[in-house]
Amino acid sequence: xxxxxxxARNAKGRExxxxxxxxxxxxxxxxxxxxxYWRLKYQFGGLEKVLAxxxxxxxxxAEARKGxxxxxxxxxxxxxxxxxxxxxxxxxxxxxxxxxxxxxxEWVEKQGHRWTRGHTAAxxxxxxxxxxPDLGARPLSEITAPELLAVLRKVExxxxxELLSKVAQRCGAxxxxxxxxxxxxxxxxxxxxxxxxxxxxxxxxALTAADMPEFLARLARYDGEPxxxxxxxxxxxxxxxxxxxxxAEWGEFDTDAAEWRIPxxxxxxxxxxxxxxxxxxxxxxxxxxxxxxRSRLLFPGRRDPQHPISNNTFLFALYRLGYHSxxxxxxxxxxxxxxxxxxxxxxxVIERQLAHVPRDKVRSAYNRAEYLAERRQLxxxxxxxxEAWEEGGKVVPLHAAR
Numbered sequence: 001x002x003x004x005x006x007x008a009r010n011a012k013g014r015e016x017x018x019x020x021x022x023x024x025x026x027x028x029x030x031x032x033x034x035x036x037y038w039r040l041k042y043q044f045g046g047l048e049k050v051l052a053x054x055x056x057x058x059x060x061x062a063e064a065r066k067g068x069x070x071x072x073x074x075x076x077x078x079x080x081x082x083x084x085x086x087x088x089x090x091x092x093x094x095x096x097x098x099x100x101x102x103x104x105x106e107w108v109e110k111q112g113h114r115w116t117r118g119h120t121a122a123x124x125x126x127x128x129x130x131x132x133p134d135l136g137a138r139p140l141s142e143i144t145a146p147e148l149l150a151v152l153r154k155v156e157x158x159x160x161x162e163l164l165s166k167v168a169q170r171c172g173a174x175x176x177x178x179x180x181x182x183x184x185x186x187x188x189x190x191x192x193x194x195x196x197x198x199x200x201x202x203x204x205x206a207l208t209a210a211d212m213p214e215f216l217a218r219l220a221r222y223d224g225e226p227x228x229x230x231x232x233x234x235x236x237x238x239x240x241x242x243x244x245x246x247x248a249e250w251g252e253f254d255t256d257a258a259e260w261r262i263p264x265x266x267x268x269x270x271x272x273x274x275x276x277x278x279x280x281x282x283x284x285x286x287x288x289x290x291x292x293x294r295s296r297l298l299f300p301g302r303r304d305p306q307h308p309i310s311n312n313t314f315l316f317a318l319y320r321l322g323y324h325s326x327x328x329x330x331x332x333x334x335x336x337x338x339x340x341x342x343x344x345x346x347x348x349v350i351e352r353q354l355a356h357v358p359r360d361k362v363r364s365a366y367n368r369a370e371y372l373a374e375r376r377q378l379x380x381x382x383x384x385x386x387e388a389w390e391e392g393g394k395v396v397p398l399h400a401a402r
Contacts, residue, residue: 002022002023003020003021003022003023003026003027003028003061004061005060005061007020008020008028008036008056008057008061009057011028011030011036012030012034013030013031013032013033013034013035014030014032015032016032017029017030017031017032018030019039022061022064022065022068024068024072025040025041025042025068025072026038026039026040026053026064026065026068027039027040027041028056028064035055036055036056036057037052037054037055037056038052038053038054038055038056038059038064038067039051039052039053040053040067040068040071040081042071042072042075042081044075044080044081044082045080049080049082051071051081051082051085053067053068053071054067094139098139098140098141098178098183098184099136099137099138099139099140100131100132100135100136100137100138100139100140100143100174101127101132101135101136101137103140103174103177103178103181103183104127104131104132104170104174105124106177106181107173107174107177108120108123108124108127110177111123113270114270115270116243116265116266116267116268116270117265117266118243118247119268123170126163126166126167126170127167127170127171127174130151130152130154130155130163130167131151131167131170131171134147134150134151134154135147135148135151140174140175140178140183140184141178141183141184141185141186143175143184143188144188145188145189145191145192147188148171148188148189148192149192149195149196151171152164152167152168152171152192152196153196155167156196156197161197161198164196164197165198168189168192168196171189172187172189172190175187175188175189204328204330204331204333204334205325205326205327205328205331206327206328206330206331206332206333206334206335207323207326207327207331207332207335208335208338209335209338209339209389211327212236212335212386212389213389213390213392215321215323215327215389216236216386216389216390217390217392218321218322219232219233219321220390222317222320222321224317224320226291227288227291227292227299227309228309228313228314228317229317230284230287230288230291231245231246231288231298231299231309231313231314231317232314232317232318232329233284234281234284234285234288235314235329235332236332236386237278237280237281237284237382237383237386238260238275238277238281238379239332239333239335239336239337239353239354239382240262240273240275240333240355241268241330241333241355242311242314242329242330243266243311244262244266244267244273245298245299246299246308246309246311246313246314247266247297247308248260248262248297248298248299249296249297249298250289250293250295250296250297250298251296253277253285255277255282255285255286258276258277258278258282258376259274259275259276259277260274260275260277261273261274261275262274262275267355268355269355269356271355273355274372274375275353275379276372276375276376276378276379276380277379278379278380278382278383278384279380279383280383280384280386280387281379281383299313314329315328315329333354336350336354336382337350337354339382339385340378340381340382343381345378345381346374348371349371349374349375349378350378352371352375353371353375353378353379
């Protein structure tokens with residue numbers, strides 16, 4: 001007789017396990033402790049096998065019968081239900097291991113030796129916010145161009161075109177890495193050309209030489225935190241990237257040698273960088289040391305002194321000084337490049353001081369040693385120019401020694 005739900009519900013444990021048959025190989029196995037388990041007995045390839053179909057009452061009698069019927073259909077097609085289940089579990093496990101998020105995080109980790117910590121965090125954050133919510137759990141090999149396009153269109157709809165370009169490029173890199181590591185054979189990002197709005201090329205807003213006397217006069221009257229004022233002065237005098245200065249540590253500075261040695265892990269190009277310090281820069285550092293010299297960092301955060309100030313601190317200070325959309329902390333690099341080139345300093349020396357590493361690594365290593373003396377002269381010349389601007393003087397391009 002077929003099993004009833006009441007019989008299954010009222011089945012109690014006995015001294016030994018026993019079975020309540022339903023029909024067509026389906027039965028309820030009742031254990032001594034009271035557990036009730038659906039099982040299907042069948043034969044395949046001349047062998048008797050048992051397939052687990054769930055636990056009662058989580059799996060009802062009706063659901064267990066559906067599972068039995070599905071298994072019997074596989075048997076009619078000469079497919080072993082147990083082998084089929086194992087294959088599906090294996091495929092699910094492989095899909096999870098090769099999901100977009102797993103492969104993307106692996107790709108980011110592999111780039112760690114080339115990127116700074118800040119850039120690595122920025123790349124990962126952009127993927128976490130823009131790609132992982134929709135694509136993260138999807139197997140890399142199953143994602144199509146329209147599916148990727150739908151994800152990118154959400155970023156496009158926000159008007160964040162620069163971010164859109166970056167996320168699209170990073171997704172494409174993930175797929176290329178997936179192809180290289182055997183996770184997929186197709187890069188859907190390659191088929192999206194022309195389907196998205198192009199990002200508008202933009203450069204960092206920068207002051208000109210003519211702007212500097214007024215800017216430095218305003219900076220001298222800055223009524224915010226003195227550390228921020230000194231930080232902007234150092235940016236003007238060293239023209240490093242703002243992130244390199246924000247995270248600077250006192251241990252990196254050798255005032256006797258008048259050098260700041262930035263370690264490779266904090267440089268964009270992952271190569272150590274030497275910044276010769278002009279007398280003007282040393283004077284600013286001495287003033288800053290009075291304020292933060294007991295800290296490991298030149299610019300410790302107020303809430304957490306073990307971490308540097310926010311990456312918006314210098315930018316917001318420029319806003320406060322009246323330079324919203326007219327200047328950025330990064331813009332001092334463009335200013336220095338323009339003025340130094342106009343003054344006649346050698347382009348290779350300027351580029352080396354800007355830490356624009358040549359593609360030729362041999363040449364790069366040679367330049368680090370060859371140009372250091374010239375870079376000291378360049379930085380001292382630049383310090384004098386900034387000092388002249390502070391005094392309100394106009395700087396006439398000078399012919400630097402070659």
